[in-house]
Amino acid sequence: MIPRIGFGYDIHRLELGRPLWLACIEIPHPSGLLGHSDGDAAAHAIADACLGAAGLGDIGENFSDHDPQWKGISGARLLDETVRRLRGRGFALRQVDLSILAEAPRIGPHRGAMIEALAGALGLPLPEVSVKARSNEGLDAVGRGEAIAAYAVVLLERHG
Numbered sequence: 001m002i003p004r005i006g007f008g009y010d011i012h013r014l015e016l017g018r019p020l021w022l023a024c025i026e027i028p029h030p031s032g033l034l035g036h037s038d039g040d041a042a043a044h045a046i047a048d049a050c051l052g053a054a055g056l057g058d059i060g061e062n063f064s065d066h067d068p069q070w071k072g073i074s075g076a077r078l079l080d081e082t083v084r085r086l087r088g089r090g091f092a093l094r095q096v097d098l099s100i101l102a103e104a105p106r107i108g109p110h111r112g113a114m115i116e117a118l119a120g121a122l123g124l125p126l127p128e129v130s131v132k133a134r135s136n137e138g139l140d141a142v143g144r145g146e147a148i149a150a151y152a153v154v155l156l157e158r159h160g
């Protein structure tokens, strides 16, 4: 088995009145993440990390904004499709470590549900999915509550 590490980052703007989808769950909140998709920055960071580790480019290349079949795509479907592409190239996803930066809502109460939803979408056992969160100490757009950002590191293995 050959290990491959991937890193991903994403940020989406918050807009009043949109549903908030984050790490494949919907969280009750006055604003949600803006995007061509459901705006799930956490799922996008993980997908980018997976694609990077496998040498498959990035989300933009794999799920183009201009392709109508990906319009409004959910984080869960994006991750499922990403893992399918990895498998097609002989890779297996083994582990995910996610960090979410958000001033609000508080992520702690939703952490368990996020881990379950991500593990389901990615086909991973629960202990192989880690979700961490922090505020941005009031600094920059995330700190002002105008956006939510996410960082992800993943481990893949390739046979042979």
Ligand code: MG
Residues within 6 Å of the ligand: 010, 011, 012, 035, 039, 040, 041, 044
């Ligand atoms: Mg994105």
